[in-house]
Amino acid sequence: MPCLALPNLLSPVKMTLFSLLLQQPSSNPILSFLPLLVIVAIFYLLVFMPMQKQKKQQAQMLKELEAGNDLGVRFVIPEQGARWHFK
Numbered sequence: 001m002p003c004l005a006l007p008n009l010l011s012p013v014k015m016t017l018f019s020l021l022l023q024q025p026s027s028n029p030i031l032s033f034l035p036l037l038v039i040v041a042i043f044y045l046l047v048f049m050p051m052q053k054q055k056k057q058q059a060q061m062l063k064e065l066e067a068g069n070d071l072g073v074r075f076v077i078p079e080q081g082a083r084w085h086f087k
Helices: 010-022 029-064
Strands: none
Touching: none
């Protein structure tokens, strides 16, 4: 047991060196936020961009609607002042 035979003076030095070895080096704060930024970017690409594209398509479709246009299987846009009717 050579460690027990060392003088008590070396014990604090060993403890200091051991504590320095256990400390983790300080990292760049920007790198610690990088995973969060990547997740936000992926979320934006997968959710918000398609929603914006869909909003633009709907706005364009509403802008192009006119009286007499067919809205689908059962509805037709009525003339102004007329009631909605089924086909």
